[in-house]
Amino acid sequence: METMTAWRVERPGPIATHPLQRVSLPVPEPADDEILVRVRACGVCRTDLHLAEGDLPPHRPGTVPGHEVVGTVERTGAAVTDPPPGTRVGVAWLRWTDGVCRYCRRGAENLCPHSRYTGWDADGGYAQFCVAPAAYVYRLPAGYGDEEVAPLLCAGIVGYRALRRADLPPGGRLGIYGFGASAHLVAQVAIAEGATVHVVTRSPEDRELALSLGAASAVGDAPPEPLDAAILFAPVGTLVPPALAALDRGGTLAVAGIHLTDIPPLHYQEHLFQERSLRSVTANTRHDGREFLALAAHHRLRVTTTAYPLAEADRALADLDADRYSGAAVLVP
Numbered sequence: 154m155e156t157m158t159a160w161r162v163e164r165p166g167p168i169a170t171h172p173l174q175r176v177s178l179p180v181p182e183p184a185d186d187e188i189l190v191r192v193r194a195c196g197v198c199r200t201d202l203h204l205a206e207g208d209l210p211p212h213r214p215g216t217v218p219g220h221e222v223v224g225t226v227e228r229t230g231a232a233v234t235d236p237p238p239g240t241r242v243g244v245a246w247l248r249w250t251d252g253v254c255r256y257c258r259r260g261a262e263n264l265c266p267h268s269r270y271t272g273w274d275a276d277g278g279y280a281q282f283c284v285a286p287a288a289y290v291y292r293l294p295a296g297y298g299d300e301e302v303a304p305l306l307c308a309g310i311v312g313y314r315a316l317r318r319a320d321l322p323p324g325g326r327l328g329i330y331g332f333g334a335s336a337h338l339v340a341q342v343a344i345a346e347g348a349t350v351h352v353v354t355r356s357p358e359d360r361e362l363a364l365s366l367g368a369a370s371a372v373g374d375a376p377p378e379p380l381d382a383a384i385l386f387a388p389v390g391t392l393v394p395p396a397l398a399a400l401d402r403g404g405t406l407a408v409a410g411i412h413l414t415d416i417p418p419l420h421y422q423e424h425l426f427q428e429r430s431l432r433s434v435t436a437n438t439r440h441d442g443r444e445f446l447a448l449a450a451h452h453r454l455r456v457t458t459t460a461y462p463l464a465e466a467d468r469a470l471a472d473l474d475a476d477r478y479s480g481a482a483v484l485v486p
């Protein structure tokens with residue numbers, strides 16, 4: 154039997170306790186509706202860290218993380234005609250939905266109660282190969298290398314949904330709190346669409362990156378003018394009240410993360426009155442994904458990546474935990 158190198162979450166816990174273990178596994182077999190993908194690059198997402206550390210409870214034991222997978226179709230299941238072998242595809246977080254529930258039927262498959270996720274419900278891309286349902290993979294824009302296109306698959310797509318959920322008016326003022334992989338992509342999309350972007354982050358390197366990408370300001374505390382919309386990327390609940398307070402009348406704050414520490418009590422007058430809104434963002438639909446990737450094909454995004462060999466996936470997660478790099482980490486087999 155053919156085997157491959159992969160990483161599994163053996164015992165979720167603090168990253169210092171080495172929750173990821175490097176193992177040798179059989180190369181997976183695609184089911185009838187699946188494709189087998191030879192992994193060329195896999196982005197490291199904060200959700201992988203939440204899964205490794207147990208902030209998100211495991212859905213099954215010993216799962217291989219990784220849901221920003223770029224690879225080529227190696228083989229297809231019996232029922233698959235598209236994409237054919239040799240095609241470059243992306244395997245992302247949303248892996249499967251039932252297609253029949255009230256949410257799926259109204260175009261909100263991101264809310265499907267039976268949805269499944271790559272690297273949580275099924276093995277993902279911290280490996281040399283993975284399988285994925287053919288109907289849920291993406292064709293990728295030309296003009297981006299494997300390593301730089303990987304972060305678009307979650308950081309990019311989910312960030313894009315957060316931007317749409319923030320209801321930024323044309324030419325509006327957007328605040329971005331936290332400036333990691335997702336934020337640095339979304340900032341470029343917003344700027345390309347005519348927004349004025351203010352970045353709030355405590356990291357001096359990230360502030361520098363934000364300004365170099367065209368942000369109007371990058372500060373450590375509060376934006377210099379009221380905001381029409383804001384996105385909270387940092388998984389820090391204590392930032393919710395100041396981000397709401399920074400909104401102009403009618404402004405919206407979207408929380409982009411899947412996990413957030415507790416939000417302190419809000420003061421109605423200071424944080425919500427004057428029709429300010431607080432919204433969450435839950436995953437994405439395939440429509441969001443296709444729309445964002447089409448946009449990325451049109452507006453060339455600058456993707457800042459730090460490559461790690463697949464053999465050092467645990468170090469990549471530890472570096473993410475310690476904020477030791479700017480942009481996005483990408484594993485390369």
Ligand SMILES: [Zn+2]
Pocket residue numbers: 250251252253254255256257258262264265266267
């Ligand atoms: Zn559904």
Ligand SMILES: [Zn+2]
Pocket residue numbers: 198199200201220246307308
């Ligand atoms: Zn992700």
